[in-house]
Amino acid sequence: MKLPMYLGLLHKAEATLARSYRQIAEGHGAEPDIHFLCLTLAKQCDAHQQALQPVVARYGEVSEDDEPERLHADGLTETRSGPVGLLRDLQDLYLLANLVDITWTMVQQAAQGLRDTELLDVVGRCESEASTQLRWLTTRMKQAAPQALIAAD
Template identity: 65%
Template sequence: MHLPTYLGLLRDAEASLADAFHQVGAGHGDEPDVEQLCKVLGDQATAHLQALQPIVDRYGEQDDAEPERLKAAEFGGTRQGGVGLLRDLQDLYALASFVDITWTVVKQAGQALRDEQLLNVVSSCETQTSQQLSWLSTRIKQAAPQALIAAS
């Protein structure tokens, strides 16, 4: 069974996402909504790790460095200014998308195993990850015109 590989991948991805949200929030304190929402969303990702723990305890996990490599490639630190914010939000979106599709893969395994506990965890966390993506998409749309057209 390879479910432990994906549970490790998911835990690493959620931890990377939590860290990235907190970095972006702290790096863009001049944007109060970004600072506050990134903290909330980072805390959500951390809560996902806690919710996943009973599943990991049951099936085990195998560590995988992919999400950390993805984060490392995209988060060398936050960028400054409007374009920097836009790029940081896009990087968060890419990482959150990775988390989202990984939840989908784990959900498929849960359905095949008929594991209600796993499916309940996935349902809750997948819904919040979808909301994270929705907020990021909306905030990117809001930031793009000013960052790309307004004079700096």
């Protein structure tokens, strides 16, 4: 069974996203909505990892993927500056959040097949938050894009 591998993938993706939210919060303190919300969302990602723990306790977690890593999603270690820099940083977050979101969906598929009520319950709570994170990033980027791409120097 390869579910433990996907649980590992999910755990890692949530941890990477949490770290990246904190990085953006730190680097874009002059955008207070982004600063505070990224801190809140980082905590959400922490909670998602916590919520997975009972499931991991049953299935185990494989951190070494036996498939080769092709697209590297290591998270953000630095922030850019300026309006376009902000847009690019949010867009990177969007990619990382998408990885989280689709991985939850795959785990949910497995949980359905396994008829695992506990895991389905965890997915139900976390996946909707992950998808709201995506919607927030989209909303915020749509707001920022015209100004950054047209009016900013």
